[in-house]
Amino acid sequence: MEIIQGISVAPGIAIAPAVVLDAEEYRIPHRHVAPGQVESELNRLARALESSIAELQEQRTALAAQLGHDAADVFNWHIGVLRDASVRRSVEQLIRAKQHSAAYAASFVMRSHQRRFMQMSDPLLAERIRDVRDIERRLVRHILGESREDLAHLSREVVLVAHDLSASQTAQISGTRAVGVVLDAGGSTSHTAILLRSLGRPSVIGVKDVSTRVSGGDLMIVDGTHQIVIINPDEATLAHYRSEEQAYDRLIVELQSLRELEPITKDGTRIRLNANIEFPGEAKTTREYGADGVGLYRTEFLFLRGEGEPTEQEQCRAYAAALKGAGGRPVTIRTFDLGADKYTQEKHYEQERNPMLGLRSIRYSLQNLDMFKTQLRAILRASVHGPVRLMFPLIISLMEFRQAKMTLHDAMEDLEDEGVPFDRDIPVGIMMETPAAALLCKELAREVGFMSVGTNDMIQYMLAVDRGNERVSRFFTPSHPAILRVLRDVIRTCQRQGVDCSLCGEMAGEPLYTLLLLGLGLRDFSMAPRNIPEIKKLVRLVTIPQVERVARKALTFETERQVTNYLRDATKKVLPGDPIY
């Protein structure tokens, strides 16, 4: 048995044998064919092109239905290349003139194109090499036919193990029996991580070398809730996880029935449970989870598509789609939280030594005013489609907030001059996610329309811990007494100043902290949609005096371990037998 720690992108438990996708390319069996076989190789190529295109069209439709047209657009080019007459001619020529096998010839032609992309200086274009690899893999798989395990036709449940997955491989998972995913590579904000999160299969990424340590058929446990992967578990561990898995499944079914019920405490206080989303298409599906609205729409995905800066029209369309999908429920749009990611790092001439403390988020926007203004214009233009709130991330000072607001006013004036309609009273708020902002909470509360506590960054900056760094990530915990005090102070200050305060970090979706947050006075939560039923269940089982006692007690402890143990016990009393922890 081997237990490895990783980064979780989707919670839950999956138990199944592993299927390992090679980091390497397909091994192509035959390079040459007999002269008499040339015709049949040409036919194989023709059939493979057709079936690859059909498969892509299916995936495009499925993905567009799930996540919207923007996410699916990349497949149009893949289809275009497979229909490309020049490309096909070069492959056919190799088959005819050199008697290469169809698989070898297709691979050869695609590789030569990949080399051209490698030499390109524009990083966004050079990125397309991944698409060409993707096309190559698909085409070769179709040429070689059933000789390879096809994800879509797996006869039993599996855990997918790979070095990395391309966007289209990830999208393909939704139609397969892969119950869990484990990757060597990955940061929690990568394109692949975002897609995995939306698909909702238990997934752990950033698991070093796992694809080389696991062999096909090894029994795997993916514990997305505790961010670990277990290879070939012993009997006891397996039994434990089997019962956890069943309990989790029962819970999920039970939670579905909660959808129609309101999140009201036993003594009648209405709590707002909102959803965090990444894609405009998700806004609609959050209703299925019973969300009150969208508390955090992260807009960075528009960049992660790899086509560079999205235009005003593209953005406006995406935001309008989210607003329409939300069907009249409020949507809080956060402006770009860029920086410390691939897109901005590649634009820097010098890599930042410490990107998390570097030119990121609102700072990046304020230094790229054209980009920022374009986004603000797009949000304003979309605001006629439904109630929207605008939120600036990573604010550390009043000056920053005022500057951002000034840019917003510029954008408003321009739109007014152009006669474009928009909501002039759009609420403007901030992410409360730096220690500096927390200490200035009172002053900020006088100027902002609302606040949303981003606990992920707040904890990272308060505790000086990078949770993506496996050597220190164990220090990252919302239970730290300093975090509890900051939350208490921020929530209290907002109440006194009459400013709406919500919490949209991962903590909001962790049942362990629900009683505490309610007890501290939080009435507005925003979390991954699938966490909503679980939190709602808890909300409906408690009274305000009861959770206030829990919060008061939790604040008396000196160490995070005491806090965690106490909250676990308090939660278990409310929800006996719940397997989530």
Add this chain to the structure above:
Amino acid sequence: MCESQQVAVREVVITNTHGLHLRPVMKFVDIANQYTSEIRVDKGEGSEPVDGKSPMAMMVLEAPKGTRLRIQATGVDARETVDALIRLVESKFDEE
């Protein structure tokens, strides 16, 4: 060469923000493939022309914003072909 063959050449500068990326390339070749003329596209003096009907070739052309494209069509509908493609590029691929 057959009498009805015409050759048309025009130049245009790419002005949309992303240049020839995924979507613009697909719009370009979709239009190109509606015509029978053969289409060659290059980036001016000394650059190698590529097949304007090929999504792969047009992407490999590497043409970000500001690139001057020369579009040459040969065939019975050469003129209409080039005009339609120029219109597309000048309209910023209908994206902005």
